Structure formats: structure tokens, C-alpha cells
Amino acid sequence: MRGSSGILILIIFTTCWDEIYCQCGETRGCSYFPANCDPSTPDCISFVWTYDTAAGKFAMTITGGPGITSYAGVAFTQQAGMQDGDLYYCTGEKLQSAAITGQVPPADASNAAAGLENITFGVQNGVASCSFTRPTSVKKTVSSGQEVTFDLTTTKYYIIFARGSFSGGALVYHGGGATQRGVSASPVNLSAFDGGGVAGVPSLVKAHGILMVLAWLLLSNLGVTIARHFKPLFPGVEPGGVKLWFQLHRFTMITVLLATISGFIIIFVQVGEFADHIMSHAVIGIIVMGLALLNPTMALFRPNPNAERRPIFNWMHYSVGSIARILSIANLFLGVEAYGSLTNWIAILGGFVGWVVLNEIVLEILSFHYLHTVLGMERNVARNEVPGSSLEVDEGKGEAVRGQTVKTVVLVIYALGLLGFFIAFLVAVLGD
Template identity: 30%
Template sequence: MALFKGIILKLVVTYVTIQTVSAELISWDSGCGSTKGCFPYCPKGCEYLVTWQTAGTSTTFTLQAEETDTNVYLAVGFSKDYRMGEDSVVGCIVPGTTVKNYYNEGTDTDELATPLLGLSGTSVTQTNGVITCTFTRTLNEASDDKYFDLNNDYILMLVVGEAEEEDGAYKLEEHHKIPWNSDGKVDFNSHYVVDLYKLNSPAVKLHGIMMVLAWLLLVIVGMVTARYNKDMLPEEKLFGTKVWFQVHRTAMVVACVFVVIGFIPIFVEIRGYSQIVSEESKESVKAHPVLGIVVTVLCFLNPIMALFRPGGDHKFRWIFNWAHLGVGAAAQILAIVTIFLGYVLERSMLSNKAIWMTITHLIVLAIICAALEINKWMTTRKKNQVENRNGVITDDIEMKEEKEPIQEPTKPSVLPFALLLLLGGFLIGSTLAILVIIADS
């Protein structure tokens, strides 16, 4: 329980942190789109702003980003793709107030042989939680092939990371925030406004849609059916197998198929792990993909276990029943947490409506399941009372006195059927609403 509360608390802190936007610390540059090229993110005041102005053989850059930590760097990268690696970088070290050239190769970012090559007019300041870095960079320096020629177009990347002092010099450590990437390659000889690349491509949307269908609809249908329809339709069969089991098995198999369909394209799209941004804590870095992998493993573990389940009257059947329930419940809880973490990923740009719709979805589910549990308990209690009064022996001890049999009611209660119909209709409607929100993001 403490672990679950910790996960929920971390989720809330992450969400509040990401959604909180400070006052307009970074002002919009009126020259954007006319006398300057700009790469901004300004939904409610600017979180960051990159401007450039090319004249002759050089370009003057101004980088601005919100950051309260002081032992950090602000860097701009020029990349051939959306992945960090083999990129030309200019890094602005806040504690050292220095601007240098770097080359990013894999996870290592090293200074060029001549760190100040092609740089002039450098300045680094941090005031009121805003880092500002200005420098002029020549478009090309033929003496170093790791100094990219800005006469060519590149993806523009902006990132904040930790600066670590080593032997009197500062190094650019791996960043703990996702880089802000331009939506397409940038022509630095032109002055226009470049949009932010968002995680809302068709592949990303497919990932979200498949996971919502799997975990917020199909898995819930499968679990609810196994829990409540087993008693309501104990003997009814479909194709030689009990109806409740057919529905349960079909829902779970289709859910696993949807998980696979959603799992593959997201890894193809981002070519590896994603990161979840948390200004206050780095513990949640990479939480969404890691939990997603765990959930996917659990998703397939349960049907594999089911292939080896003992018979219904086997002495070890109870072990399987508890293991099946435990793995299923753990997968469902972690899946819901992972879905919420996906909602608040900074680059997803997903409307808050998805969060509130999902919360409503879960609250209604909890209320109706509570009503079904109460009805199940009352029905079982009433049935036991009738059996006891009819003289049914359950513990191999003979009753000393037989009582007149009492007919057990044969007409099933309408209430659980009505509750299940209500739940099914609501789950379908709310799931469709969430899918529409994701598709429109």
C-alpha cells in the first residue's frame, strides 16, 4: 500500500510540475519571422526561445530557457536526425560563464580540439530563473569536420543538463530533460518561426490508442466478466465452453494483440527509450517506457501461466488462481499508472481532458464494481442460508436434526445484469471519448 501511495504521489507531483507554467519570464521577440529566425515554445509565456540572425558568413544566436538550478548548461545542437549522436553542439556553461564548441557522439559530449573555433561575442547569464546565452558562430570552418556547416539544414535541438566540474573545467553531463527538437530541418539563412516537434505523430497516436483500448476497455471487460459473470451464468455455454470464460479469454487475447500493436510502433518512432520530464525529481526519468515494458511482460505472463494451469479439482489449483489474479491485478494497476505518465509526457501535448476523462472512467468503474461486490456478497450469503436450512452438509459432519427443505429462489436478480449493462455502456462511451482526444491531439 505504501508503494502504491508513493507511485500516486509521484504521479501527482510530476503532473503538477509539468502543468505549472511560470509567469512570462521570457518575452516574445518581435523580430521573429521577419528579421530573425525563431524556435519558440510559448503556450502561456515562453518556456524557451531560440533566435538566430544570419549576416554574411556568420549567425548570431540567442538562447533562452527557464531553469532555476545554477550548476547547469544550456546547449544548442545541430543534428541530421531526431536522435542525439554525431551532432555539432554549442554549449553555454552557467557556472563557468563560458561558451564552447562540442561534438556529441552517443552519450558522450566532448569539446572540439579548438573549443572556441568560430565563436565570438559570447555571453552567459542567469537572472530570475532564466538562462540567456548569446554568441556569434561562423557558418563554416573547414578545419574541423565536427563543426557543421550551417549553410546546410539541420534539426535544431535545445537542451538543459547538469554541468560537472572536473580538473578545473566543466563537462556537459547527460541531460535529464528531453531535448526540444525543431519540427523539421532548419534553414539558418532564412528568418522564419520553427515549430516544436511533438510526440503526436500517427505512430505515437496509434501507441496511445491501442494501449487505452487494451487496458481501459478489454482487460477491464475480461476481469469483470471473470469476477461476476461466472456466478450469474454458471452453466450457459458458447461453442462448448462456458460463456463467461469465452468472453474472458477473448477479451484478454485481443488485449494482448493490441498491446503488441501499440508496443512496436512507439519503439520504431523514437528508436529507443522515451523520457518523462520532472523538474523536481530525476527519479521519474524513463519511468513511462520502463513501466510499459514491465506491463507488457506481465500481459503475456498470465496467458502463458494459463496454458499450464492444473485441473479445477487439482490440489494445487488454488496456487494458480492466486498467481493468475495477482499477476493480472499488478499488470492492470501498473498499466493505469503508465497511461497517466504517458498523458503528462511533456512532448505529448495531450489535452488535460484525457486525464480527467480517464479519472472519471476509473471512478465510475470503482463505484459499479463496489455495487456488484455488495450484490455478490448478499447473494452468496442468502444462498448459504438457504443451503444450511435445507440441511446441506459442507464440512462432512452429519446434522443431528433434519429440517424441512426450503426452495431456493430460481429467478436471478436483475440488478447485477443492469449494473453490468450500465458499466459496459459507460466503458465503451468513455473509452471512445479518450480515443477522440488522443486522435485530435
């Protein structure tokens, strides 16, 4: 009895719950979206395939969604985005071949022209399912009318997943949410069944996002705030012989520049070319990169504090920095939407903007009240030659400036809030 029980237990633990998912990574490839989802549920898109070397054909099965008024799609692309892809989508009532040409509805292609055979479809236990065979090599017309060959045996492809509504015989845009769209972590060799990994955001894309959020959500806002509201504070405090406010401003903004350059390089390494499938995000990113390089370059050639051209420099430095800051925040929204890795971060970024505006208003009121504004400084503080401004405090004996404590407390609270937003983003991205 004991031996029989052991055999029974062994059988239970070595038998697959569904035959189609047996031997994943061995005799067949399997990929799922979202991560670790249950393919027996409509919330999970599963893609399972086998390769018949002798016949030169792939047998593929796509499941996901309730079907009929919804679709589950799988596409093969050489980029980790919706651009120039070989698409197949399943509604439970049909299996359709199509081509992705960019951020526009995909164009249906003839199943017969794509060489699809043995097509079956239906809804089983509330989950749409489609199966078919595909030749190793298929030609499809993509962007700019180019005909591209998708050969699954000679080229590795990203596996792109998407789900959405199906209405009037056409696909409805899937949206950018993390539950609507995903991509394999790296290009997949479909003939070697190495698609066992789940879909998600590539690591280099995550690194790009983290660096840009560090630069433009956290550090740039602190650097700008310190330069605008803390010049007259902490008189006599000169680490390294330079005013404290300027040391802090310079450190944060140099770090912003380094993080931006790093993020810029990383995303080009990941994408390999201009990402025209997310045109707005890409163009604004290039502009921000240019402005981030321009402002410190101008600072290297700034006139002396009392020079006639100094006001011109001050306005140019302020204007370039402000434009870069505004565009970068807009691009954070576009970046979250483009890759859809965080479902609720549009609202969270809105909260971040509100936090920045609130603190700017509070500090403006305090600076005006304590005569730390330019007008107040012109009337109440002495002129000294210090980096970044012709207006500074009279050092005296290093006595605390009026309002110094309360403004410092506001700055600390502001910084902690920004840090909280950054940590929340970091946790969400790394946990995706």
C-alpha cells in the first residue's frame, strides 16, 4: 500500500493539469502575459507553439479574453514596441493575420496569403482560443509600404502581447495599461522553444525610466528650488569656499545631467534606432537632452555678477532650465503611457505635479514675506560676487537670516515628498 501510495503521489505531481502546457521549454515554447498568469482564465494571454522541422511549419495556439467582443493578440517584432510586426489575433469567432505598422490600427492580411492552415477557433470555459499552423517564413507589408520577411527560424523576435475590444469587425486600441499590453523581456528564438519567460518591460527600459524619474522628478525640482529660494540663507556657510546654495544647486543639476545622458544612451541601446512608434515621447526626450546639455554649457561662460550682460545670462539660464523642466514632466506622463508598465501612474504623476505646485506657492509666499525675493534683496542685502547671482547677503558674522528655519523645514518636507514619489515609482517598476 505504501508503495502504491507513493506511485499515486508521483503520478499526481508529474501529470500536467492541461496537456497543451506540458513540456514547455522542451518540446514546445510557452509565453504568458501578465507574469505568472493562469492560462485557464480570460485575464491571461497564453501563446504556445511547436516547430515541425521536417514540414517547416509552426503550430501555434493563442488563448485569452472572453472572446466575441474582445481580442487577444500576439505579434513578432524586432523592436520592443508596436512597430513593423507580424500580428495574429484571436476573438473566439475567428483567427486573423495582420500587420502592425505603428501607432495606427493594424491592417488585416489574408490568412491564405500568410500560408496559415489548420485554423480552429472557439470559446472554451469562458476563454477564447485559436490554433493554426504558420510557415517558418511570412512576408507582410509594414510601415512605408515596405514588404518585410518574418522568418522565425533565422531571426529572434520580441513577442508582443495585446488585448482590447473587438467592435464592428475591427480592433479597438488596447490602451497603454500594464494589463493591456506587454512584451517579452528579450528577443525569442522560437525554433528553440526559449519563450518560457513571461512578458514584461525590458530591463534597459526600466533603467531608462528610473534614471529619468530620478533626474526630473526628484533632483531637478530640488536644484531649481534651492537656487530660487535659498540664495540669501545660511550666510557664512561656504563648503569648499563656495556658497552652500550654489554647491547644492550645482551638485543636483550635474547629477541631473549625468542621469539624463545615461538614460538617453540606455534607451538607444535598447531600441537601436529612433523610436518613431512613440514619436512624441522620443522627440521631447531629444529636446530635453539638448536643453540639459545647453544650460551647464552656458553656465561655463557666464559673465561676472556685475557685468552688463549678466541679466541676459540670468534670464537665458532660467528660461532654458524652466523649459527643460516643464517638457521633462510632460514626457514622464508620455513615457508611462507609452510603455504601460504602471496602470495608475498617470494619476500619481498628477499628484506629483500638485505637490510641486503647492510647495512652489508656499516658498514664493515665504520668500516675499521675508524679503528674499529679488525686489526685497535689492533693498535689503548687499551685493557680493557669488556664482549664479549678483545678489547675495552681507556675510556679517554668519548670523541666521530671518525666515531661514521655516523655509528649511518646508524644503525638507518638500524633499521627503519628492523622495516618496521616487521610491514608489522605483518599487513599482522593479516589481513589474
